[in-house]
Amino acid sequence: MTAACPSCSTTDRTLLVTAALNDPREEMDRPTRRLLDVPREPKAVSPGSTVLYALAGLSGLSVIRSLSAMQHAAQEDMAYLAGELVVRLLVVTALLVAGRLVQRAARKRLLAQGGWPVSYEQWTLVHKVWRAAWLCRACRVVFFPLGALRPDFPASPPLRYEHFQDWLNETARQTELAGGFLPATGTPAP
Numbered sequence: 621m622t623a624a625c626p627s628c629s630t631t632d633r634t635l636l637v638t639a640a641l642n643d644p645r646e647e648m649d650r651p652t653r654r655l656l657d658v659p660r661e662p663k664a665v666s667p668g669s670t671v672l673y674a675l676a677g678l679s680g681l682s683v684i685r686s687l688s689a690m691q692h693a694a695q696e697d698m699a700y701l702a703g704e705l706v707v708r709l710l711v712v713t714a715l716l717v718a719g720r721l722v723q724r725a726a727r728k729r730l731l732a733q734g735g736w737p738v739s740y741e742q743w744t745l746v747h748k749v750w751r752a753a754w755l756c757r758a759c760r761v762v763f764f765p766l767g768a769l770r771p772d773f774p775a776s777p778p779l780r781y782e783h784f785q786d787w788l789n790e791t792a793r794q795t796e797l798a799g800g801f802l803p804a805t806g807t808p809a810p
């Protein structure tokens with residue numbers, strides 16, 4: 621498949637952005653790559669929740685130690701060890717719940733700040749749009765040919781590399797609002 625550049629109207633120097641990024645014959649410099657590469661996945665966990673999950677993991681180890689101590693313990697120590705085990709299990713549970721709450725709060729904060737994408741599902745949309753993008757090496761523009769994302773998708777104007785990431789997010793966001801890609805493109809609506 622070829623696509624004509626909306627700026628210079630030729631197909632000589634146009635190719636998919638994904639192909640251009642992986643083209644060993646014409647390697648891309650780092651700043652350009654940064655402008656064109658797929659945006660990173662939103663972090664599944666916040667730093668605060670990571671610490672809490674790590675602590676939960678450590679407490680989990682102490683639960684295992686308690687269990688193994690109980691296996692070799694004398695009868696009279698059992699009650700004490702069982703009590704200790706319950707306390708440690710409670711600590712693990714509390715840390716996991718706290719981690720989850722902190723994570724949810726971080727996501728909410730990001731949403732309130734207008735951040736997008738914040739979920740993996742939203743990022744998948746961005747990724748789909750990114751995969752449909754073309755560029756023209758002669759004009760240094762990115763564009764979406766007619767029907768690139770779905771049959772009724774209008775051809776985009778030529779976009780400077782610098783505006784590509786914003787445009788990606790905005791297009792994906794609108795696609796999310798419109799209920800996903802139409803099945804006609806072979807991409808099922810989520």
Ligand SMILES: [Zn+2]
Nearest residue numbers: 625628756759
């Ligand atoms: Zn061009």
